[in-house]
Amino acid sequence: MGVSILSIVYIIGAVTFIMGLKMMSNPASARKGNIVAGAGMVAAILGTIFLFRNEDGTLLKNHGWIFGGIAIGTVIGVLSAKRVKMTAMPEMVSLFNGLGGASATLISVVEFNHLAALGFPPEKSGAGIMAILFSGVILGNITFSGSAIAWGKLSGKFKDFAFKGQHIVNIVLLLASIVLSAVLGGNLGSGNEMLLFYSVFALSIIYGVLFVLPIGGADMPVVISLLNSLSGLSAACGGFLYDNKVVFTGGILVGAAGTILTVLMCKAMNRSLTNVLIGSFGGGSAAAGGSKEQGAHKEITLNDSAVVMSYASKVMIVPGYGLAVAQAQHTCHELQKMLESKGVEVKYAIHPVAGRMPGHMNVLLAEADVSYDKLIEMEQANDEFPSVDVVLILGANDVVNPAAKSDPASPIYGMPILDVGQAKNVIVNKRSMKPGYAGIENDLFFQPKTSMLFGDAKKVLQDLVTEIKGM
Amino acid sequence: MESILHWISANEQMIYILVLVIFLGFVIIARVPAVLHTPLMSHANAISGVVIMGAIIVMGRADSDNYLALVLGLLAVILGTINVVGGFVVTDRMLEMFKKKK
Numbered sequence: 184m185g186v187s188i189l190s191i192v193y194i195i196g197a198v199t200f201i202m203g204l205k206m207m208s209n210p211a212s213a214r215k216g217n218i219v220a221g222a223g224m225v226a227a228i229l230g231t232i233f234l235f236r237n238e239d240g241t242l243l244k245n246h247g248w249i250f251g252g253i254a255i256g257t258v259i260g261v262l263s264a265k266r267v268k269m270t271a272m273p274e275m276v277s278l279f280n281g282l283g284g285a286s287a288t289l290i291s292v293v294e295f296n297h298l299a300a301l302g303f304p305p306e307k308s309g310a311g312i313m314a315i316l317f318s319g320v321i322l323g324n325i326t327f328s329g330s331a332i333a334w335g336k337l338s339g340k341f342k343d344f345a346f347k348g349q350h351i352v353n354i355v356l357l358l359a360s361i362v363l364s365a366v367l368g369g370n371l372g373s374g375n376e377m378l379l380f381y382s383v384f385a386l387s388i389i390y391g392v393l394f395v396l397p398i399g400g401a402d403m404p405v406v407i408s409l410l411n412s413l414s415g416l417s418a419a420c421g422g423f424l425y426d427n428k429v430v431f432t433g434g435i436l437v438g439a440a441g442t443i444l445t446v447l448m449c450k451a452m453n454r455s456l457t458n459v460l461i462g463s464f465g466g467g468s469a470a471a472g473g474s475k476e477q478g479a480h481k482e483i484t485l486n487d488s489a490v491v492m493s494y495a496s497k498v499m500i501v502p503g504y505g506l507a508v509a510q511a512q513h514t515c516h517e518l519q520k521m522l523e524s525k526g527v528e529v530k531y532a533i534h535p536v537a538g539r540m541p542g543h544m545n546v547l548l549a550e551a552d553v554s555y556d557k558l559i560e561m562e563q564a565n566d567e568f569p570s571v572d573v574v575l576i577l578g579a580n581d582v583v584n585p586a587a588k589s590d591p592a593s594p595i596y597g598m599p600i601l602d603v604g605q606a607k608n609v610i611v612n613k614r615s616m617k618p619g620y621a622g623i624e625n626d627l628f629f630q631p632k633t634s635m636l637f638g639d640a641k642k643v644l645q646d647l648v649t650e651i652k653g654m
Numbered sequence: 655m656e657s658i659l660h661w662i663s664a665n666e667q668m669i670y671i672l673v674l675v676i677f678l679g680f681v682i683i684a685r686v687p688a689v690l691h692t693p694l695m696s697h698a699n700a701i702s703g704v705v706i707m708g709a710i711i712v713m714g715r716a717d718s719d720n721y722l723a724l725v726l727g728l729l730a731v732i733l734g735t736i737n738v739v740g741g742f743v744v745t746d747r748m749l750e751m752f753k754k755k756k
Binding site: 200201203204205207208210213214216217218220221224227228231232235237242243244245246248249251252253255256257259260261263264265267269272273275276279280282283285286287289290292293294296297309310311404407408411412414415417418419421422423424425426427428429430431432433434435436437438439440441442443444447448451533535540541542543545546549550555558560 | 689710738
């Protein structure tokens with residue numbers, strides 16, 4: 184009886200995951216979708232604790248340990264999720280993802296030890312099972328150490344690091360983990376299992392670190408998405424080992440969805456996944472950027488900027504990473520209201536990869552109460568630029584770099600950009616003339632239409648609001 | 655060769671799930687607008703925490719004197735719970751903001 188109820192709970196769980204993902208595809212139903220999938224997860228977890236039966240028909244024990252673990256995890260999870268700043272969201276997702284990977288690895292470790300204690304009975308340690316167990320360890324470890332590095336990079340704790348031949352070292356490491364796993368699978372009971380097992384464990388951890396380290400900060404969203412799909416696959420391995428179909432379905436679903444999401448993100452930057460993973464972004468750009476003679480840039484004062492904007496009929500704001508870092512989304516909204524009170528039409532042009540993750544800018548602006556219909560996507564924005572009087576670029580750089588259209592030698596050549604050069608005036612707010620994330624010079628800053636307004640985005644916006652108010 | 659065939663037929667159901675769910679995942683995500691990519695990533699990340707059920711099973715099976723399994727299992731449960739709970743809460747926080755329209 185209990186077992187059949189559990190089956191039903193698991194089926195419902197799997198259906199909620201699918202429906203949740205589906206509802207996430209529409210802003211109106213997304214929140215409900217998240218709650219639906221969450222409820223399905225809670226039901227499946229409770230069902231597992233109370234109804235799951237082992238092969239010999241016994242129920243699970245150690246409820247104290249299980250609920251203790253869940254309680255600790257819930258407190259940590261809720262607190263960190265509630266406290267994290269919206270700008271630090273990518274790091275948070277990366278960190279959560281890494282923990283999921285670690286959890287998947289630990290399961291495989293315990294299972295391996297369990298099999299070792301039983302002396303590797305052939306019916307429980309066939310080649311198929313072993314292959315899946317090792318895949319779980321390798322994928323889980325790559326997710327864990329890779330996400331940890333991605334987290335460190337996004338929060339500015341680690342710098343890009345690459346050495347010559349790193350890709351070859353990486354491939355060797357990955358192959359070594361797979362070969363060692365195969366050797367281990369063929370030599371169970373030889374007495375060396377533990378040594379081999381932990382070698383695979385260590386190699387895959389190192390691989391995860393070296394795999395993410397050379398990838399530039401700007402590409403981290405793609406990497407996190409890829410690691411997310413790996414963590415799904417490692418979860419699926421766990422589901423397969425325990426013949427648990429809801430875990431398996433959920434894991435594969437995330438694996439497939441994460442893969443597609445990764446590809447979509449690469450497409451938004453018009454790059455291939457291989458290019459992101461193997462072509463270290465910073466490397467080639469130095470040569471391309473350095474060879475060019477740059478002209479002089481023109482600065483504009485706060486007062487002039489305020490005048491130009493308040494007498495414009497249409498202002499387009501292009502928010503970027505700098506806005507996110509300066510936490511200036513609220514002040515930006517204030518500026519928008521101030522300009523609107525002067526009869527200026529204000530809109531936001533959102534590049535698909537603006538900010539630190541696709542869609543991140545939308546979340547930040549939504550946090551500041553900017554209404555949804557003010558945000559327009561790239562294609563539409565590009566149609567509107569010719570009728571725009573002033574474009575205000577706030578801490579965006581690579582997404583407005585004309586080199587992406589005109590310079591085939593540029594590493595971002597081919598990436599669709601916001602064509603702000605079509606507008607009558609461009610005001611660029613940046614902290615300095617330093618190149619952006621991708622490390623490339625931006626010709627836009629030297630064009631006659633462009634004026635530079637240096638300073639921290641938040642400070643500059645506050646001053647602009649004061650100026651306009653006083654006019 | 656024969657063992658591979660045997661393995662496939664023994665795991666026929668799982669292989670069906672694998673193939674169908676891969677297609678399902680592709681189809682569902684292909685229609686998500688770019689603005690929802692960040693919450694979607696976070697949501698998918700929370701779902702990948704399903705692995706916590708594996709951790710619960712590991713723990714529930716461990717003998718009460720098998721401290722290695724208990725401690726590793728406890729760690730796995732804690733980490734998995736952080737992944738699941740944190741993931742859903744963070745996604746909800748993001749989506750809550752999308753709702754505020756004037």
